[in-house]
Amino acid sequence: MTFTRRTLLAAASATAILAQPFAASAADLPKNIRMVIGSTSTGGDTYQAASIVADALSDKLGVNIKVDAVGAVNGLKALERDKRGTTIMLFHDFAYLAELYGGKGFVNPFEEYTVGATIANNPGNAYLVGANSPYQSMEDILTAAANGERVRVAIQPGGVSEIGFSAMKNAAKVRAPGSEENIVPVNTGSQSDKNQAMWDGLADVINGSIQANEQFTQLDGDDQKAMRFVWITASPETLAEAPEAGMGKLTRDDMLDYASPKTSVTLDGTQDFTFDKEFFLIFNKDMDPAMIDTIDQALAEIYEEGEIQKKETAAFFTPNFRPSAEAREHLEKKREIYKKVISDISG
Amino acid sequence: MDILSFISPLFVLLTVGGTLVGIIFGAIPGMTATMAVAVCLPVTYSLGLDNGLALLLGLYVGGISGGLVPAILLGIPGTPSSITTTLDGYPMAKAGHGEKALRIGIFASLVGGLVSLLILDLFAPTLADFAIKFSYVEKFLIILFALSVMAALSSDLLLGIFSGFLGIFISLIGTYDVTKGGNGEWRLIPPGTEYWLEQGFSLLPVLIGLFGLAAILDEAETGMKAGMSQKDVKIGQHEKFSLSIFKGQWINLIRSSCIGTFVGILPGVGGSAASILSYSNAKTFSKNPEKFGKGEPAGVMASEAGNNGLTGGALVPLLSLGIPGDSTTALLIGAFTLQGVQVGPLFIGNNPVTWDAMIFAMLIANLAMFVMMYYAIRYFAMVVTIPKYILFPVILMMCVIGAYTINYGIMFDVWTLLIFGIFGWVMTKIRLEVAPFIIGFILGPSAEVYFVKTLESFGDLTIFFTKSWIAVFLWVLIALSVGGSAYLQTKKK
Amino acid sequence: MGNLTHVTINFDTSHLIFPTLIGCILGLLGLAIVIRDRRQLAASGTHWRKILGEMDKTRFFGTLALTVIYFSAMVPVGDIWPNTGMGFLLCSIPLVAASGLLFMRDRTAKKAIPLMIVAVAAPTLVWWLFTDLFFLTLP
Secondary structure (H helix, E strand, C coil): CCCCCHHHHHHHHHHHHHEEECCCCCCCCCEEEEEEECCCCCCHHHHHHHHHHHHHHHHHHEEEEEEECCCCCHHHHHHEEEECCCCEEEEHHHHHHHHHHCCCCCCHHHHHHEEEEEEEEECEEEEEEEECCCCCCHHHHHHHCCCCCEEEEEEECHHHHHHHHHHHHHHHHHHCHHHHEEEEEECCCCCCHHHHHCCCCCEEEEEHHHHHHHHHHCCCCCCCCCEEEEEEEECCCHHHCCCCCCCEEEEEHHHCCCCCCCCCCCCCCCECCCEEEEEEEECCCCHHHHHHHHHHHHHHHHHCCHHHHHHHCCCCEEEECHHHHEEEEEHHHHHHHHHHHHHHHHC | CCCCHHHHHHHHHHHHHHHHHHHHHCCCCCCCCCHHHHHHHHHHHHHCCHHHHHHHHHHHHHHHHHCCCHHHHHHCCCCHHHHHHHHHHHHHHHHHHHHHHHHHHHHHHHHHHHHHHHHHHHHHHHHHHHCCCCCCCHHHHHHHHHHHHHHCCCHHHHHHHHHHHHHHHCCCCCCCCCCHHHCCEEECCCCCCHHCCCCCHHHHHHHHHHHHHHHHHHHHHHHCCCCCCCCCCCCCCCCCCCCCHHHHHHHHHHHHHHHHHHHHHHHCCCCHHHHHHHHHHHHHHCCCCCHCCCCCCCHHHHHHHHHHHHHHHHHHHHHHHHHCCHHHHHHHHHHHHHHHCCCCCHHHCCCCHHHHHHHHHHHHHHHHHHHHHHHHHHHHHHHHHCCHHHHHHHHHHHHHHHHHHHHHHHHHHHHHHHHHHHHHEEEEEEEEHHHHHHHHHHHHHHHHHHHHHHHHHECCCCHHCCCCHHHHHHHHHHHHHHHHHHHHHHHHH | HHHEECCCCCCHHHHHHHHHHHHHHHHHHHHHHHHHHHHHCHHHHHHHHHHHHHHHHHHHHHHHHHHHHHHHHHHHHHHHHCCCHHHHHHHHHHHHHHHHHHHCCCHHHHHHHHHHHHHHCCCCCHHHHHHHCCCCCCC
């Protein structure tokens, strides 16, 4: 069945031809577009988000869009070299967080590139403790820190995995200045390293995700591998979009228990900190704005039709389309909040 | 198991077709099983879970197995896990026993695949619980053990070990990778080359540069003499092949399969370590270790049984913890999420049908691999009779494809090919050794992370010896391996 | 022995630990090699002169030159038709043909014809296979 792919493509292009011609006023996109992503994995969430949107755009616009998992650094480089719109990028909040955390070689994407539409959230970013942990909630963890207890949190430094940790430190500082010193990072890599850090007794809390860790929370308490959720960083608005059945035994209502406002990690004493991992498009700074408009319009129609939402929800994404201008404003605001959090705790 | 619930002609066809495509990918230098799975992953969406997995597992088994063909016939490892196959397979082919080497390799692959499948089927959850006892310390020692094979592969101990450490050193160039637990800082990048070397050199281009392009340069230097002609290769004059060649080697085969499976079970240790460790063990426990590296069939057996043993092993943590055992199984997670199936510690219990389907697909894939490759050997073996002036230009082109596509389109990877092609050629001229170099290069990054993380977490050097009985056992193995090589070296003199 | 074996790692500079360690070992091994093989090292000039003297310079440097041209041309050519893999296809055909002719000893038309067929067929097949069927990016 090696020709399945070809058959599929043929079918896809046939559909594209039959579909109503796209609004003629907009600029034509190149026939063959390469969508680079900020991850090197073709099995990960970025790749899935990218392929869902690439398929929909190909059908809508009648062009070929190929997703290439080249990774953050190489993706941004490829984007920088190509002004013609033949290379576009899909990435998530790491794009600006990397620069905020001082990641070597990373720049502010809002200045060096053109940030485009947001397409989906992954609401899964979460923090967990071992099943036998003395900590029942974030409240316990922050109180422990305030009482001078050292809480070790396993994260992958420099991006999405660290931002929730920074928020914990920030909350500790707001609640009891100085207690943020008691929340210490255990710098690890992949999810398997983070889990392992907990099982080895090197970490009290780990960063994880609903998707990857939910089954561990179903294990018996006496199993060394058993875990409990303590915090889901997504905003309540995002979680409201998640499927009601949730993931595994964790329903949407359960998720809301672990998220703001029920589980509060404060930002400044009045508001809660939340973090949605959002996927958005990035373009070369000198790419023809008319092409970006074309993509925005096509996406608007795609989301209007409603098919893509079903696909995204099925893959545990929550759809959140915002056209470029709106997305830029939203993401820049988000960046400002996190910038302050990061500078407050390092200050 | 209720086979009828998932098995269908389509299921079998997909497995067999996947295996075939996998073999082709594996046989092309620079194309790997991972890549085969990656390009076919999106197709599985429309196939449904069981059929999709059938295709992907076929690709996986085929891709790992196909690597032995160019490793034996051309001396170019088709995938990193067939490096140790090259060490004895290529000398065998040069001596005119290419067909025999292929048959040995394919049979050993089958044994490795089946043993690991059996282990997977019977012990998956138990083994996963055992695997999580391996912390940074034990993983570092496993890597150190694999590195100790550098000594065994050296013809001149001092120069060989120097080459190995040079390989480690060069592998560290670039960023201390955050996804492995590093801090994202750069090191060892010569000033002015940051733009290209920020991410360091990729393994695949280095590998095919050192083995593929360097071989072409070497031939060009000596003027592309006719060299190996049809006469030298005993094509068609069916060399007698019977299972008797495996006499006295069953222990080797089973041990190598188990080592491969075990390495697969440990997340993060990496697939290439499987065949390296099997090879090193086979040499340590062999009655005539001095023959290794000169065309010893036992070396081919160990390497191939080891890398196919990996296939079942790598599925253990995937299916019983939701953690991939190697880069290919990491992609399988994508196949599950595409279908909305959760992987984790409850996977097997929650999805008994899919679990059976996977075991069954692996079984079909292994058998299909064996049958297809066994009967295609004669055609494979003819590769070496193609005149060099046609063969080498095509190999060069294929190396470029492999290098360019391995990271989905990075031109620097193609230049890496050239850099290491020239470097490989120079190395042989100054008597540095390629095999220890590449092993150092492959294992260097893991050795670094596990070493530094051990010290970071435990803060004490004694932990390497005192962590657990596993650590002590690993030290014994390391001592045996190093001691064995040292003994051989002195005996040689 | 507590203190002797105790180490504290600063995460911010932890990227230098292993390179330093390996660098030191490499230095020591290098020193040992220099001491042991000093005679051969002193004679390395003649060693290389011998290699250069005996090599087939046309084929060796020809291969290098063709490879460099091939790699350099691929991206600019591919950029004319972005993301179609044309750069690979249009550069590989002349490369296979030219390097084949370079590698061929006593060139005859009888040998050149199959080469030319391969030079056109192999890149085309490979290009079709990877860009069309497997949907991979080529230059």
